[in-house]
Amino acid sequence: MTGRFDPSLLYAECRRCGAPVVRASDPSEDLLWMGIPPEALDADCLLVYDGCPSCSPDRSDYEPRLIRFSRREDSRHAN
Structure with a gap:
């Protein structure tokens, strides 16, 4: 990948219910x-939170964790 990846493009979801998490603050924080x-x-990264307003409305702060997916090798060249 060329150029710098914009952290605001990072997808974030709740690990409990799978709902997308919309952050009010910049994910760089x-x-x-x-x-990190x-x-x-890069585009293979995902932020996963330990809850969200949908499944944990009694909380106001959710702890994030970064997950990086490994790239799959091109299966056309595997024998």
Whole structure:
């Protein structure tokens, strides 16, 4: 991938109910809090939160976790 990946494009979902999580703040703040530099991101990354307003309405703060999916090798060349 060429160029810098925009952290605002990072998909985020709840690990409990699978609902998309819409963040009011910039996701770069969560990433920096976790010690992950925004320049280390790419389209294979996902933010997963430990709850959301849909399944945990009694909470106001949900802890994020970054997941990086590994790329699959091109199966056409595997024998």
